[in-house]
Amino acid sequence: MRALKTRQNTDETNVSNSSHDDSEGYYDSGPTINNEVNLNKSGGSTSLLRPVRGRMGLPPPSAIFKTNGKSSELSSEEPNKPEALIIPSSSASNKEEVTPRFKSSDPLANSNSGSKNALSNGRKEIGQAQKSPIPTRNKVNVNPSKTALAIDKMKQEREERRKRFAEARVQKQQQQGESFEVAKYVEMINEIRSELDTKIVRSRRKSIGNCGTSAAGKDVSIQVCVRKRPLSGKESNSYAFDIATSAPSKNRSTLSKVYIHEPKCRLDLTKTIETQWFDFDEVFDENSTNMQIYRAVGKPLVEKLFEGGNSTLFAYGQTGSGKTHTIFGSSGGQSPVLGVYEYVCRDLFRMKESYEDDELTVSMCFFEIYGGKVFDLFGDKASVNILEDGNGNVQVVGLNEICVASLDEMLKCIERGNQSRTTASTEANATSSRSHAIFQIIIHNSDHSTLSKFSLIDLAGSERSSESGSTSKQSQFEGAEINKSLLALKECIRALSIYGDSKNGHVPFRASKLTQVLRDALTGPRSNTVVIANISPSSLSCEHTLNTLRYAGRVKDLKSGTMAYNPGKKINKQYPGPGPETPTSISEEHDENSDEDQITLSSGDTDSDEFSNVKEEELVTPNSADATNTSPSMEVFPQRQTSPPKPELYDSEKVYRLSFKQNQINPDHQTPNVKTFLSPKTVSLRGQEAPSPDNSPLANLSRRVHTPAEQIREANVEKGSTQIDEDIKEITAISATPISKTDKTLRSVGSTNITPSTTHLRNKLRKPTKSNDATPMTPAYAVSVESPTPSMNTELQESLDRLLKQQAYAMESVNRLSDQERKMFEEINRTEEFIDYPNKLEEILTEKIAVLTAFKDLVAGFKQKSRQAVAWENLRNAGLE
Numbered sequence: 001m002r003a004l005k006t007r008q009n010t011d012e013t014n015v016s017n018s019s020h021d022d023s024e025g026y027y028d029s030g031p032t033i034n035n036e037v038n039l040n041k042s043g044g045s046t047s048l049l050r051p052v053r054g055r056m057g058l059p060p061p062s063a064i065f066k067t068n069g070k071s072s073e074l075s076s077e078e079p080n081k082p083e084a085l086i087i088p089s090s091s092a093s094n095k096e097e098v099t100p101r102f103k104s105s106d107p108l109a110n111s112n113s114g115s116k117n118a119l120s121n122g123r124k125e126i127g128q129a130q131k132s133p134i135p136t137r138n139k140v141n142v143n144p145s146k147t148a149l150a151i152d153k154m155k156q157e158r159e160e161r162r163k164r165f166a167e168a169r170v171q172k173q174q175q176q177g178e179s180f181e182v183a184k185y186v187e188m189i190n191e192i193r194s195e196l197d198t199k200i201v202r203s204r205r206k207s208i209g210n211c212g213t214s215a216a217g218k219d220v221s222i223q224v225c226v227r228k229r230p231l232s233g234k235e236s237n238s239y240a241f242d243i244a245t246s247a248p249s250k251n252r253s254t255l256s257k258v259y260i261h262e263p264k265c266r267l268d269l270t271k272t273i274e275t276q277w278f279d280f281d282e283v284f285d286e287n288s289t290n291m292q293i294y295r296a297v298g299k300p301l302v303e304k305l306f307e308g309g310n311s312t313l314f315a316y317g318q319t320g321s322g323k324t325h326t327i328f329g330s331s332g333g334q335s336p337v338l339g340v341y342e343y344v345c346r347d348l349f350r351m352k353e354s355y356e357d358d359e360l361t362v363s364m365c366f367f368e369i370y371g372g373k374v375f376d377l378f379g380d381k382a383s384v385n386i387l388e389d390g391n392g393n394v395q396v397v398g399l400n401e402i403c404v405a406s407l408d409e410m411l412k413c414i415e416r417g418n419q420s421r422t423t424a425s426t427e428a429n430a431t432s433s434r435s436h437a438i439f440q441i442i443i444h445n446s447d448h449s450t451l452s453k454f455s456l457i458d459l460a461g462s463e464r465s466s467e468s469g470s471t472s473k474q475s476q477f478e479g480a481e482i483n484k485s486l487l488a489l490k491e492c493i494r495a496l497s498i499y500g501d502s503k504n505g506h507v508p509f510r511a512s513k514l515t516q517v518l519r520d521a522l523t524g525p526r527s528n529t530v531v532i533a534n535i536s537p538s539s540l541s542c543e544h545t546l547n548t549l550r551y552a553g554r555v556k557d558l559k560s561g562t563m564a565y566n567p568g569k570k571i572n573k574q575y576p577g578p579g580p581e582t583p584t585s586i587s588e589e590h591d592e593n594s595d596e597d598q599i600t601l602s603s604g605d606t607d608s609d610e611f612s613n614v615k616e617e618e619l620v621t622p623n624s625a626d627a628t629n630t631s632p633s634m635e636v637f638p639q640r641q642t643s644p645p646k647p648e649l650y651d652s653e654k655v656y657r658l659s660f661k662q663n664q665i666n667p668d669h670q671t672p673n674v675k676t677f678l679s680p681k682t683v684s685l686r687g688q689e690a691p692s693p694d695n696s697p698l699a700n701l702s703r704r705v706h707t708p709a710e711q712i713r714e715a716n717v718e719k720g721s722t723q724i725d726e727d728i729k730e731i732t733a734i735s736a737t738p739i740s741k742t743d744k745t746l747r748s749v750g751s752t753n754i755t756p757s758t759t760h761l762r763n764k765l766r767k768p769t770k771s772n773d774a775t776p777m778t779p780a781y782a783v784s785v786e787s788p789t790p791s792m793n794t795e796l797q798e799s800l801d802r803l804l805k806q807q808a809y810a811m812e813s814v815n816r817l818s819d820q821e822r823k824m825f826e827e828i829n830r831t832e833e834f835i836d837y838p839n840k841l842e843e844i845l846t847e848k849i850a851v852l853t854a855f856k857d858l859v860a861g862f863k864q865k866s867r868q869a870v871a872w873e874n875l876r877n878a879g880l881e
């Protein structure tokens, strides 16, 4: 406080303080007298000198005063001689400003601190004047003292601290909310998984082996696999949870499945899990290793090389899903992980040795496609061109092709090339590949002709621009290029699966550099392709995971060949209902007219009896050893499928839904191609007698699973209901009785009669009622006013008009709300689906309360006005106005 006061006084006297305090801690030593600044501002000459005595009775030090540039010295040897202040003669205001503080000839008589400070300042000024004989002119620089600065700093720190605490509190609340939601979702997913454990339906492959036959009669082999990586630490920390369940096939005669449990939040804030499944040739879970993947899908490709077939293995998936980890391994972490490429190289050299007689030679090239350009990773990232020769063969001109004689040599070269890759750190991945990397191993015959080619491709991540978190032009350009090339690749693969090769139909290889360079790898006489769709299990990446699986599904979803099997459309036709002989009850419509059902079996696959194939379907347990255990429970997926399949869902894709509100599940109500997946809890509920004869949605509220937020909401609704009842009572009490009867004064000027049709209003608020009750609410209040005097009449009439207008508006709102309400109940009755009634009711009631409160205020205001009017009239009558 003292310091502040000092500062205040300092300001008043325009003393500019220096930086350090005196011994008392609130004086600043070394002030510069700026009196002259203030004084000289007025432009007048010095006309008044006022005495200021030193504190503690000490004689004031001598001081130098400036009067319009002239200085005069006061001697300290004259103690009674007053110190001087300079007041410009021409400024009366300045005189007044300074005079009161030095009015008393003895400043010690001034007991208030302000005076003391003024005195002190005066002394300091003088002292300073001694120290600084030549004060700076026109310098207005009020520096706060150290203490004041310290206080300011403390204040600032305190505010920051509070802000931090508030933020932490909000964050904690959010986290608690999130963790609650996560726990609920995880619980539901686990419930589904436990069901799946015993009831996974596995589709049988139509052919065994990799080869199929295209519509054009060519051998086509495309295998599509899915690899799920483990949840990363970063994802776990951000409340992500595992939404992917892999159900690998136990034998090669059945397809594997991957289930994606998509967390959903409906408009009414209900949490649901929608489970979709996809069939693939292989599904690798989070515990699978690169070696297992190589053994399952890589090794057959290497073997094919020595038979003269081209092999291509590429990893596709969103950024950070593990493509590079799969193809090139990871060098980070405690133990480096070998990529599939290394296993390929090892096996290739091992197998080559067994072909000694053929004198095969191995060469390799490594390049990347970045931003639509090709760069040689074995040639210092030199840009190379892609050209087509006269035969239509694609040549990468200027690409280094290194001949290698040993495995070590090969691995070293690859490592060097790998280090040249374009990577960058993005939000999703610290070492994100920004390009498609293509590593090719070429096996030459002894006459240097090419026997076969193995292409290992680490594709750039899909969804690049959104995932990278960058909005720069560069990243957008990268994203566009990547997605363009990925789309082109998919289209080429699909076209190849139909036509066999580009001679029988158009295969859009020229659509991108990626497809151009992969042309010969994909179109060789016996080309074999394996697509590994890498997925992240994180709930935060659900959308991307589904996109990846759809992409992979499209690649797999061929009209002919190995992957042409479409279980979704065939099963139901063969198994119309559950029974002891029927192993599954998945209900899907069989479209007999659809061409897509005509499966061309691969060579060697003689099983053309689709019915018998379906019979062999198994129910297997993904996590148990007893993979072929058939389950008699056929009622898991109820069969009521009369509508056509949902168009946006792919054929191989199935959807289940598990609702958070388990008692609301109606198994008979299904949207097309969507199954309600019943949890055990639901089943038991359904098995019981109806818990309440009242089937209204309100009756179901008590049986719901409530989140804390919902409980609060419901409490509010209850509060709202009570309040609205009270409001109605109050309005009724206010307005039902004519004011003229209750107010004697008013009777003398007229009467105001407000009659609300409360019964009607009550009925409206007491929904639910019959859905056909569409009678709109008529204005419920009739107000009439009579006033004896014309002046009163005008005034009253005006307020009455206003009131009536507002009343009409209020009634209109009530009517509108009632319609909404009615619609809501109609919807509930029609769909029998759960609708979060409390939320909507709360909304409606809140609005109604607002309307009624406003109306109540209006009535009160009007009554007040009427009373005033009456009072004025009485006064006027009494002649007192």
Ligand SMILES: Nc1ncnc2c1ncn2[C@@H]1O[C@H](COP(=O)(O)OP(=O)(O)OP(=O)(O)O)[C@@H](O)[C@H]1O
Binding pocket: 228, 229, 230, 232, 286, 317, 318, 319, 320, 321, 322, 323, 324, 325, 326, 330, 429, 431, 432, 433, 434, 459, 460, 461, 462, 534
């Ligand atoms: N199966 C797995 N097991 C353990 N860690 C994995 C697995 N798959 C991926 N990872 C880890 O996840 C991170 C991202 O993987 P990776 O770099 O391979 O992703 P990517 O799909 O190549 O991404 P981008 O497209 O951005 O290059 C790496 O740290 C990697 O080690």
